[in-house]
Amino acid sequence: MRDARLAGGLRLGLRLGLRLGLGLCVGLWATLAAALEVENRKVYPGTTDRTLSIVSTADLEVFEPYIQRFQQSHPELTVDYTVASSVELYRAIRDGAAFDLAISSAMDLQLKLANDGLAQSHRSDRTDALPDWARWRDLIFAFTAEPAVVVMSSRALDGAPPPATRQELITLLRDNPERFRNAIGTYDVRDSGLGYLFATQEARSTDAYWRLSEIMGRLSPELYCCSGQMVDAVISGRLSLAYNVLGSYAAQRMAQEDRRDIEIVQMQDFANLMLRTAIIPATATQTTAAGALIDMLLELGLRETPGDWPLPPLSQGTSDFGPIRLGPALMVYLDPFNRRAFLAEWENALVQDIVIEP
Amino acid sequence: MIARLSIGHRLTVLLAGVAALLSLLSWWMVSELARQAAARSQDNVLAASATTIAETIRSEQGEVRLELPYSALSMLGAISEDRVFYKVVAGERVLTGYDDLPVPTDAATGARVAFETGQYSGEAIRMASVRRTVLAGAGPVPVVVTVAQTLSGVDAVSGQLSRLAAALSLAFFLVAVGLSVFAARASLRPLNAFAQAVSRRGPSDLRPLRRDAPPELAPLRGALNRLMDRLGQSIRRSEDFIAEAAHRVRTPLATVRAQAEIALRSAESEESRQRLRRIIRAVDESSRSAGQLLDHATVAYRAEDLARDRIDLGELVAQAAAALEPTATMKDIAFHIATSQARVVGDAVLLESALGNVLDNAVKYSPDETTVHIAVSAEEGVARITVTDEGPGLGEGPIETLTERFRRGGNTEGVVGSGLGLTIAADVLAAHGGRLDLRNAAEGGGACVTLVLPAD
């Protein structure tokens, strides 16, 4: 469940190195930037070599069951599954990389692709059954709804009940700085597409966001690329609190580790609900197969009970605030001016003395 | 073709045609209005969106800065699922947005808000531009904010309304056709009633039409009445003329007959007596004809305005028999009268003339020393006078034709007559709503003539 998967520090270092090493050799830099940074890739052979190529932000372990189920009904199809970060995925599709299906948790980037004419439309009984908020223009379809949660160790709470609102969280942090100094983890929104989406939507929806960021910034937080690493850090005891973690992933890891001393809290004043979406890129050739896979994902997305599937259904994560709305408004924070302004403010609040994850 | 088409159909087709035209017009108008309304509301939202963006434009350290407000794009997302594009240009430089997005042609010069429809990314789009001037660096910089949206939402809304309008127009048209049929029928009803009133009339009923007619039919009624009046007048004139002529002929004929009788008495030779008898016979025939013509004219005249006397048929028969008694006695013919109670309403003069003619025939065509049976009966609302003689009967030829004018049978050798007697009788009975039955008595061969009348 990594959305901008490259480990922050490593990647930053690599990039810096590249920049230094290649100096102003812009052409080569551009080529490297244009090439898709693949994090993982696996081919699931079918009975023919007709290949459905998927690019996705979901990890192999997470998505494998879906592919297997799909191949049960379409054994003739070979599935080529590529994992990439949401930003990489967006760039690849924008630059015309040939994929038949793009699945991403960064709703804003997916919507921008659809809006800019880089997606093909798909319509079936399944898509018609989808609620309005889970699709846009027959181009983009949501099949999971996953809330953003706060994960904290009971130790840090010291017997107090977990905070239910941001205001309570602010009070907790302000009153106990020693427990949380260097022990808060959150997304590095400069790097993570999903982190940026969560942050911008939260900043728009509640003014407590900036106050909370300010407080967290004072406590020297650690910045992460992905939910997974944050949850792992809480489990390992490195972090007392991870803010804005994908709830489904947190719950799954807790269940795996059987840790009772870690609380998963959903904020009551506002909680983001992310929709994982799929589009058929304009470059797709196996559109029928891609449509069939989307239909299967939607069928699972519309199931009533969570069952054994790694990703929760659409009905699972419904919070009082509803999901992040699929629509052109998502593109607002992708505008360079807005992004620059938002990141400046975010850095001001959070990166008071830069802590880079070792 | 048009002239032969029924007025009802013409009216229906015309009204339905008008309704179809109006339906089409209203459909087109509603569709057009819906399209305009949808387009205008899209324009308003686009303008509002561009304005919200333009309002955030400011200059910071000589640079033009702006922020894209969340509402600027969310308001566009709220009205439809259309694709949205935007672009901000300061002077010549594209600040942000879609570099290749077209801009309304008069965005830089015309009104503060400019609209245009164009093509972008393979779809038709509607653009709105808002212009602002910002002081930055060396001087004022014109900044143009363009927001564009595809048109599928507008098309969907106007298409939906247009389909709704089409359905309503069709319903309106069907109702209008139904009403047209009804209207055509209703407006033709007086005409049909009028036509029926005219066609229900008897063949010789030339009284003017008195029934109420709508003003449109008044000229027709007037013309018809005038025509009938003229017709009546001309018939009356010719009848008068015939009566007058008959009358004028009769008087000199009487003189001629008297003179011929005198001449016959004093005639010496058998040859001249023979000649004189032939003259007398011819005069008799002519005089009989003139008399019958006069009677016939009387029938035509009186039938127009029939007297309504209550008549006892027994008395009528008695009178008629009495009138013919002298002639019958001369031939030793006896009347045998059997009456039962029978009354009719009608014109006594005419009925007397009718019965007189029938009895006259019976006496005239019967051999001497025979009996003429006259029976009066009434049953089931029908009164009958049956005259049966013991003469030669009505002959071999077709019996019905004997009531035609001037028609005489083949058995009239030596019998004076004009052929009008049965015509008069038949006309009188027809005027009374009755009829004249002619047949031969079953045995004995005599004629059996029945006057049939509706009983009182």
Ligand SMILES: Nc1ncnc2c1ncn2[C@@H]1O[C@H](COP(=O)(O)OP(=O)(O)OP(=O)(O)O)[C@@H](O)[C@H]1O
């Ligand atoms: N009672 C009858 N017996 C035999 N023939 C008759 C009798 N009544 C009428 N006819 C026949 O019908 C014909 C028509 O009769 P109708 O009374 O009209 O004329 P008419 O007697 O010849 O002339 P008139 O006008 O002087 O009576 C007669 O010429 C005669 O041939």
Ligand SMILES: [Mg+2]
């Ligand atoms: Mg006669």
